[in-house]
Amino acid sequence: MQYIKITDAIREQIQSGQLAAGTKLPSERKLAEAFKTTRVTLREALSLLEADGLIFREDRRGWFISQRPLVINLSKPYEFSSVALSQGRKPTTEVLSCDSMMANKESTEALSLPPFSDVFRFERVHSLDGRPVMYAEHVIRAERVPNLLQHALEGNLSELYQSEWQLNATQAKYRIISTTFDQDIALATRSTTGSPAIKITKVNVDESGVAQEVIFEYWRCSAIELEMEAAFTLR
Amino acid sequence: MQYIKITDAIREQIQSGQLAAGTKLPSERKLAEAFKTTRVTLREALSLLEADGLIFREDRRGWFISQRPLVINLSKPYEFSSVALSQGRKPTTEVLSCDSMMANKESTEALSLPPFSDVFRFERVHSLDGRPVMYAEHVIRAERVPNLLQHALEGNLSELYQSEWQLNATQAKYRIISTTFDQDIALATRSTTGSPAIKITKVNVDESGVAQEVIFEYWRCSAIELEMEAAFTLR
DNA sequence: AAGTGGTCTAGACCACCCT
């Protein structure tokens, strides 16, 4: 199987350090020629490396060697920028949209809302070292954060929620699945429809046990590694 | 983009219930003809649905509609069979190999072992309703479970460890990444090299804080949904 | 303007599964 040999060859070059993180691979046509094969087979190999997290692509721009992933520990509260900075990365955040609206089905379920509830919804894209790695859709109960739209949403949200509305998340519930980028998210993250992704649904619960905010995070699968600890009481 | 239209068409049929879980899709050639396209494009669409978890494949046997995923809550101790049974599924477990050996690099790191430590290593494949969904490699400190090889390893391991050696896991550490099946694991799970997978590395820690066992789990990405809760102390 | 990645066509061969 040729495509396995190609992935092995490229994987070895990455792991031996001959191909540094962030490097752009040669064009598909050149690689195909180098491996004496066609673009179809070559792209099969590249897709495999992508799903493995070793390389990633930017739509119509080419294939790049992945940086080491961001390690997220779900046992503690995490905030993209702080985590990135503490791991020596350069985080940036861009707000794509922000609106007041009626909660859709998925958000209504996640927040246990009554039907037709008002929420704020905003979208952000997070980058590491200049490359988009995660898209997040936030949905938050409107009555709990009046005038949210008049605030800057690029920064640390838990600090904003705390200082403006005394809203603290004391508990978080997570749900993690493997999925792919759809067309909108691919566009927002300079990625490609169908690229493998990790979806993290996070529900922030306040002191009184009420779910206040749900966040749907879509990560490039190469950009993240999840960690957590659980302590068990003996039977 | 044709392959998007194909995924949308098949996705809709699945979600509307016209294609029941477990059903085998028609052959690729028939599907390609039905969608007036070639096998290459059709397979692109199928791969996308696979990464999305809607369908899965068995090597050389075809494509099937996924069952609903098993929901694993990492905040509590979990055991494949019990979780599966509690969710109305039929779990089976097969032991592929079991040996005494010297720990390799990955296990040595995960268990913080001294160099050249003796461990037992065994592999299991777990199925749901007759279909393999997860491969697990267990590595456990040899001195802690003498004569492990003389025991049946198909069943509940935490019960076995507890009753035979008074070994209890009081804490677990997890690490989760997105990856693909390699050739060996694909063979063991009746899957295909390069199929998308979720890798969960679990380290079981005993009362005294020593890491006793590490488990490398490779899940079909369609077969699992992770959940967890975290409680945060206020600053 | 040239080159690139994204998409698609129309075939082919082989080993394997199923009947």
Next chain:
DNA sequence: GGGTGGTCTAGACCACTTA
């Protein structure tokens, strides 16, 4: 033994990025 999935070839066109 027929059909299937896994793999591969050798092209093509287009919209977009990059220089």
